[in-house]
Amino acid sequence: MMEGVLWYVLTGTRGGENRVRIMRAIDDRPRNANQLADALDLDYTTIRHHLDVLMDNNMVDRQGDNYGAIYLPSGQVRSHWETVEDIIERID
Numbered sequence: 001m002m003e004g005v006l007w008y009v010l011t012g013t014r015g016g017e018n019r020v021r022i023m024r025a026i027d028d029r030p031r032n033a034n035q036l037a038d039a040l041d042l043d044y045t046t047i048r049h050h051l052d053v054l055m056d057n058n059m060v061d062r063q064g065d066n067y068g069a070i071y072l073p074s075g076q077v078r079s080h081w082e083t084v085e086d087i088i089e090r091i092d
Contacts, residue, residue: 002058002076002077002079002080002083003080003083005057005058005059006059006077006080006083006084006087007083007087009053009054009057009059010023010084010087010091011087011090011091013053015049015050015053016091017091018040018042018046018050019050019053019054020087020088020091021040022036022040022047022050022051022054022060022071023054023059023060023073023077023084024088025039025040026060026071026072026073027073027081027084030063030070030071030072031070031071032067032068032069032070032071033047033048033051033067033069033071034067036051036071051071054071058074058076058077059073059074059076059077060072060073060074060077061073061074061075
């Protein structure tokens with residue numbers, strides 16, 4: 001089931017490319033929304049929107065609250081990371 005969610009959220013919806021970029025960034029190093037906005041050169045509100053979509057689909061975990069919360073790939077995504085890599089390869 002998670003594989004289908006990954007494909008849908010990362011390729012089948014508008015904004016999937018930015019969500020892939022976020023997943024790559026937090027896989028490299030967990031970060032907060034402001035750090036992601038700076039690293040990916042995206043607006044903070046855009047990052048927040050994509051993080052909300054990723055949270056709603058159990059693709060990221062959040063540590064902490066509010067502004068300083070750190071995001072990282074969820075355990076479910078980690079167990080299907082090969083699928084994420086397949087998606088990244090197809091997008092690149």
